[in-house]
Amino acid sequence: MDRIDKTNLPRHIAIIMDGNGRWAQNHSLGRIAGHRKGAESVRKVVEACRAIGISYLTLYAFSSENWSRPEKEVSALMTLLERYLKSEVKVMMKNNIRLRTIGDTAALPEKVRAVLGDTIEKTAGNTAMTLVLALNYGSHDEILEAVRKLVEQALQGKIGTSDITDERFQECLYTKDMPDPDLLIRTSGEYRLSNFLMWQTAYTEFYFTDTLWPDFREEQLIEAILEFQRRERRYGMTSDQLQKRK
Numbered sequence: 001m002d003r004i005d006k007t008n009l010p011r012h013i014a015i016i017m018d019g020n021g022r023w024a025q026n027h028s029l030g031r032i033a034g035h036r037k038g039a040e041s042v043r044k045v046v047e048a049c050r051a052i053g054i055s056y057l058t059l060y061a062f063s064s065e066n067w068s069r070p071e072k073e074v075s076a077l078m079t080l081l082e083r084y085l086k087s088e089v090k091v092m093m094k095n096n097i098r099l100r101t102i103g104d105t106a107a108l109p110e111k112v113r114a115v116l117g118d119t120i121e122k123t124a125g126n127t128a129m130t131l132v133l134a135l136n137y138g139s140h141d142e143i144l145e146a147v148r149k150l151v152e153q154a155l156q157g158k159i160g161t162s163d164i165t166d167e168r169f170q171e172c173l174y175t176k177d178m179p180d181p182d183l184l185i186r187t188s189g190e191y192r193l194s195n196f197l198m199w200q201t202a203y204t205e206f207y208f209t210d211t212l213w214p215d216f217r218e219e220q221l222i223e224a225i226l227e228f229q230r231r232e233r234r235y236g237m238t239s240d241q242l243q244k245r246k
């Protein structure tokens with residue numbers, strides 16, 4: 001952790017946690033055992049991000065496409081989530097971590113919604129780090145919903161087409177009061193965005209690793225942050241222009 005430059009931290013890290021199933025297969029276990037091990041990585045990575053000083057951590061815990069998995073697996077993921085929230089609320093309070101979600105949580109099972117609501121309420125005043133769980137999240141849904149809101153406002157005569165700016169569009173997204181991710185990590189050797197934060201990752205640094213999510217712990221997180229710190233973010237400018245701005 002000492003190798004990390006604290007003056008150049010990603011403010012927001014987003015993670016596509018992938019490879020639980022393959023981890024289980026490699027250990028001759030069922031897929032659900034892989035998710036259970038993955039939940040342990042969630043605990044460790046949240047703890048490490050908080051210790052490093054990351055302000056926002058967004059985890060892709062359940063995509064809008066994940067409903068099409070076998071029913072048993074979907075229900076095991078929901079149970080894991082419920083257990084995680086119940087067991088971690090104390091840690092979140094102790095570590096001053098606020099929980100929030102992005103995605104259509106209305107479609108989640110009642111039990112999960114209840115514990116989510118409780119945890120969000122309890123941790124609402126915490127200020128050190130925001131843990132964002134993407135649940136029943138999909139970028140296409142999010143963007144289409146934003147378009148619907150803007151069209152509605154236009155039809156009501158509240159806005160004209162020239163009012164549809166970047167800022168106004170962002171205001172209609174789940175992430176409206178969050179900074180965009182600086183670093184996006186995907187585990188398990190897959191190189192896809194899988195309908196995750198497509199609008200918000202326009203200038204994000206991507207980091208792909210072959211490590212399967214259940215094996216991704218503090219050490220691997222530090223490697224990803226160090227790689228981020230080696231990169232130069234130019235936002236469309238030249239290196240010279242960037243140097244002059246410093």
Ligand code: FPP
Nearest residue numbers: 017018019020021022035038039061080084
């Ligand atoms: C991808 O592995 C992982 C998921 C679809 C879900 C992520 C869930 C967890 C890490 C556990 C519970 C979450 C929380 C927040 C406690 P995969 O099943 O797609 O792996 P595979 O591609 O190897 O089959």
